[in-house]
Amino acid sequence: MMLEASATTVPKDAPSATAKPASRPKVLIIGGGFAGLHAAQGLAKLPVDVTVVDRGNRHTFQPLLYQVALAVLSPADIAQPIRSILSGSPNIEVLMDEAVAFDLDRRRALLRGGAEMAYDYLILATGATHSYFGQHDWAQWAPGLKTIEDAIEIRRRVLLAFELAEREMVETGSHPELNFVIIGGGPTGVELAGAIRDISKLYMREDFRHIDPSKARVIILEGAPRILSNYPEDLSRKAVEQLTSLGAEVRINQRVTDVQPGYVMIGDTRLNAVVTLWAAGVAASPLGRMLGVPVDKHGAVVVDSYLNPPGHPEIFVCGDLAHVEEGGRQVPGVAQGAMQMGDYAARMIRQEVAGKPRSPFHYFDKGDMATIGREKAVANVVWPFKAHLSGFPAWAAWLLVHIYFLVGFRNRVGVLLQWMWTYLTSRRGARLITGSPFLPGWGHQPGTHPQGVRASLDPSSPQPEAHSVPAAGGAVPANAPAEAPAP
Numbered sequence: 045m046m047l048e049a050s051a052t053t054v055p056k057d058a059p060s061a062t063a064k065p066a067s068r069p070k071v072l073i074i075g076g077g078f079a080g081l082h083a084a085q086g087l088a089k090l091p092v093d094v095t096v097v098d099r100g101n102r103h104t105f106q107p108l109l110y111q112v113a114l115a116v117l118s119p120a121d122i123a124q125p126i127r128s129i130l131s132g133s134p135n136i137e138v139l140m141d142e143a144v145a146f147d148l149d150r151r152r153a154l155l156r157g158g159a160e161m162a163y164d165y166l167i168l169a170t171g172a173t174h175s176y177f178g179q180h181d182w183a184q185w186a187p188g189l190k191t192i193e194d195a196i197e198i199r200r201r202v203l204l205a206f207e208l209a210e211r212e213m214v215e216t217g218s219h220p221e222l223n224f225v226i227i228g229g230g231p232t233g234v235e236l237a238g239a240i241r242d243i244s245k246l247y248m249r250e251d252f253r254h255i256d257p258s259k260a261r262v263i264i265l266e267g268a269p270r271i272l273s274n275y276p277e278d279l280s281r282k283a284v285e286q287l288t289s290l291g292a293e294v295r296i297n298q299r300v301t302d303v304q305p306g307y308v309m310i311g312d313t314r315l316n317a318v319v320t321l322w323a324a325g326v327a328a329s330p331l332g333r334m335l336g337v338p339v340d341k342h343g344a345v346v347v348d349s350y351l352n353p354p355g356h357p358e359i360f361v362c363g364d365l366a367h368v369e370e371g372g373r374q375v376p377g378v379a380q381g382a383m384q385m386g387d388y389a390a391r392m393i394r395q396e397v398a399g400k401p402r403s404p405f406h407y408f409d410k411g412d413m414a415t416i417g418r419e420k421a422v423a424n425v426v427w428p429f430k431a432h433l434s435g436f437p438a439w440a441a442w443l444l445v446h447i448y449f450l451v452g453f454r455n456r457v458g459v460l461l462q463w464m465w466t467y468l469t470s471r472r473g474a475r476l477i478t479g480s481p482f483l484p485g486w487g488h489q490p491g492t493h494p495q496g497v498r499a500s501l502d503p504s505s506p507q508p509e510a511h512s513v514p515a516a517g518g519a520v521p522a523n524a525p526a527e528a529p530a531p
């Protein structure tokens with residue numbers, strides 16, 4: 045059966061992958077994230093030929109992306125070239141390309157560059173992406189956090205908001221209220237909220253002369269009755285307490301109905317936002333649907349307890365792309381699950397090559413943790429002991445675990461030193477604005493002066509109404525009205 049990526053088909057005359065001796069099985073791994081990398085490392089030095097295909101040249105440690113987004117770490121601290129990680133394994137080659145179609149009958153994958161890759165085993169591990177629940181135009185006003193590029197764009201917007209406010213104060217004596225709105229109260233939303241409060245309250249307090257960064261508001265909008273809904277209830281409560289103590293606002297049962305430059309709508313209520321961030325929805329990589337096998341409502345491939353889609357024992361689907369259930373519960377889309385699935389796929393191939401039968405996948409849940417800010421976190425520890433931790437102990441555990449799992453000795457040392465520097469000096473490392481100097485929606489804020497920083501408006505965004513709310517003698521007070529019924 046020929047499967048297609050939209051209108052793309054595998055052309056008969058497409059160049060073939062490098063010819064290899066027929067006796068050695070070919071393993072094609074698509075995706076060099078947690079699952080793909082662990083699979084590749086598990087196959088190193090085995091009598092198989094492995095090709096790892098990733099559309100980027102790097103493996104990204106996603107759990108620390110928010111620290112790049114909020115200027116603690118630099119991109120190179122949390123990402124490494126896949127090629128250099130695997131350079132010590134002669135049986136593994138790495139291709140920077142994107143898989144776009146499959147022919148499962150012929151055991152072929154087509155890459156965007158045109159190469160047709162033959163395989164005996166396919167390990168599919170292309171992860172997940174943002175889901176805007178069908179509202180694709182919201183993405184430009186509310187970026188999500190999944191890649192290094194996303195993190196740099198979020199850093200740009202957050203830092204730019206403070207810069208524009210300072211400039212506008214100089215020019216006009218007022219500036220719009222610095223509302224940072226985060227849609228979604230899962231771990232990523234909570235991490236972003238805590239980090240923006242930290243940066244505004246602790247790390248930038250001496251940097252500006254005309255605005256008071258600590259007056260920035262951070263508001264989490266969560267559609268469900270509680271944040272961190274996958275955590276035990278007591279830890280959700282602890283997370284709210286810690287966020288509140290940091291000065292962030294948590295609003296539950298808030299369904300965002302529209303996202304526009306400069307504001308979001310919750311039903312009839314308008315909430316102004318200098319920066320809106322999206323942490324509300326994820327969907328599986330679109331590659332899953334291209335296989336032509338059953339997928340769940342998020343597009344994740346439904347696999348059996350051997351991580352195989354029905355009728356395809358030669359295909360292992362791993363990580364966030366896999367919908368695998370154990371004891372009636374879905375294995376969560378987290379790094380430890382992805383690593384374990386990658387390890388498992390490699391182990392099963394190793395066993396099969398050695399003539400041994402396969403055994404089912406078992407997820408070893410060690411627990412979950414989410415950091416909230418400096419010395420603030422929650423942890424649902426399942427192994428090596430059971431405990432619900434919050435505050436400093438959870439934060440210390442979070443630091444240790446993330447240092448331990450970072451790929452590469454240089455990154456571990458670099459990140460550890462950077463964290464120590466930040467902790468001891470309260471100064472952040474990578475507060476650089478790169479890219480466009482325009483902030484979408486800036487001119488839509490009450491308080492933006494028509495002749496002032498209006499000049500900084502993104503020319504592609506509509507012009508604002510000419511209204512200005514001067515703040516007497518300094519920055520806009522933190523209790524200035526921010527919400528208004530929709531016009």
Ligand SMILES: Cc1cc2nc3c(=O)[nH]c(=O)nc-3n(C[C@H](O)[C@H](O)[C@H](O)COP(=O)(O)OP(=O)(O)OC[C@H]3O[C@@H](n4cnc5c(N)ncnc54)[C@H](O)[C@@H]3O)c2cc1C
Nearest residue numbers: 075077078079099106107143170171363364377378379382
């Ligand atoms: C901001 C953030 C914070 C997180 N924090 C935590 C945490 O604290 N703890 C935790 O356990 N988990 C956390 N997670 C979840 C964890 O990172 C994921 O579960 C994990 O990365 C999934 O691994 P994966 O290998 O399935 O996919 P990924 O790591 O996403 O890797 C997928 C790879 O596939 C590549 N790719 C995609 N499509 C194609 C294609 N068509 N062709 C070729 N290559 C392709 C991508 O470039 C990428 O390298 C977090 C995730 C995010 C986004």
